[in-house]
Amino acid sequence: MKIRVVSSKEEIENVDESEEIVHMAFRPSNTDIFSLVMRCPNLKALHIPSSYKRTISSSAKMFLEMQGISLLEGDVWGHRKDINEYSEVSRNVYNRIKDLRENNLSDEEIVDKMVKETRLSTDFIQFLMKQQESQDTQKAASTK
Template structure:
């Protein structure tokens, strides 16, 4: 899965309608979230830093919940936006999830182990497990 990294409000105009996961590297206002949802009807999740997630209003959270859009906490580590506007989740992460499930490992343990191994956020790993 690819995560589209959006660094500023001005980049919202450049989003493709088929984006499924978007990392917001800026503090979004309610109108920014509404605009993105209208522009990208297939969006399944917003991935935002912890400090920004705390500032999302209750009305925006309710709107996202009604649209079945997840609000995930976390950062995109080591990504260079000047090289690629997408940050990818490698197939290896999905392979490990599958392997750990086949070994009978509980979901919580899988999440904890993958957080340590991949530096992905617990919210993102849980989302990937639910959608794989």
């Protein structure tokens, strides 16, 4: 899964309309969030550093919730924007979640293990698990 990294307000107008997950590496205002959501109709999640998440207004949170967009906390560790505008969640993360599920671990146990192993935030791991469940359900439905 690719995460589009946006480093400034000025970059919002250059974000591809098909983006589904965007990491805002700056403290976004309500206007920035609204502009991004209007620019990207398929947006599923907005990922921001924890220090910035605490400053997001309740009206912005409510707006994202009404749009069905998850507000996720976290950083894109080791990402170099000057090299690539995307950060990517490794396929290994999805494979590890699948392995843990096959070992009958509870969702809480999987989240705990994955947070320790990957340094991704709890809510981001939960989001990935939901996405994976949704994809698995769609695949199962299409094979019937």
